[in-house]
Amino acid sequence: MLDSAQLTGIAFFASIAFVTTLISTPIIAKMMRRRGITGKDVHKISKIEIPEMCGLAILLGLTLGSLAYVVAVPSSGNAITAFLATVLIAGAIGFFDDLRPLSARVKPLLTAFAALPIIFLHAYSPYPTIPLLGTVRLTIVYPFLILIAIAVTSNSVNMMDVMNGSMPGTVSITSATITVVLLISGEMQIAAISAGVLAASLAFFYYNRFPAKVFSGDTGSLAVGAALGAIAILGKVETVMVVALIPQIMNAFYGLSSVGRLYERREIQQRPTRLLSDGTLEASDEKHAPVTLARLILAAGPATEGGVVRSMMILTAVSSTLAFLTYWIGVGIKP
């Protein structure tokens, strides 16, 4: 059973992350616009300039939330330190990538290093639960899997940040699902962290949703992706997280398998979607354009940008349902 102290701790983390992100996003946006750090909103006919790197607000929200939580619940120190260090390293990589773009090969490699705090602080258990198999012992391999996990989650969430609200919208659903799973499994401290990610994503979604007033940049998307990876490892919900992230993984897998190598969006000549004169989007029929999730959604016919993002969120809700099923299969509880 949940006791009131644990619930207060979770609510405390989430409230601070939410309020900090909500207040700091417009301030950071103003700062970025003043410095000329803006990006074109390519899915709008007007191609308006939107402040970039506003994902710094999510980092700020998670940092203040984590610090407040560790003061309130000192026993969470190790997990919070590992989480926060991972998120800040991934955010720093994103920050430099936004200012001076990294190559498609270097970025995943660098983001893998964001996992080092989890390994060095030994904030993991090398006994993951796998559905139909139960708990498996991976004492030697697990630290290497942590490096891969953080690189995969951070970059696949980053690759999903292609339309207004697509990253924070889908991440909100995923983190809500994981929070509930962690609450059920009794991992209260990690549930608080996950609730913090949910709160910060929701606050950011308010500004990033269609029509976007801010862009998160890689600063925000790499940090949020690394946060989800860290939560999966710290909370021992690795398989559940993989299933919850199926839309992001599908998007990354299709892109990589159709292009045949790691790539950056700016390197691709043939775009996966094109903007029509009425402001709707259509899937490109170019043979060599990457087959992304957005292109798959638009294959059946044109749709608005908001409609595509809604579809991404519905697909995330489907994968969240499958994630719950995976958890139930894993622990042997019937739904």
Added chain:
Amino acid sequence: MSRLWSLAAIEVFVWLGLLLSTFLVSKVAFTIEFGFTTIVERIATQIVRAVVAGVIVFVWLFAWKKLTNLYFWRAIGRRKASA
């Protein structure tokens, strides 16, 4: 909304494939045993296990990619035909 049914079905396929392939890797590939005794023979057994596991994962990824391509190009074909 109707456009999402096919993609949701692909999601379910990916999920089932994930469960099945982890099960097969663990219960089939990693249990392969030839009864060898020397170190070289045991290393050979490990290599065979890794190759079988790799084949299982490759089949899953290949089927996933084929299914997606089939859906995508058919949908594009239908769209072109109706235009």
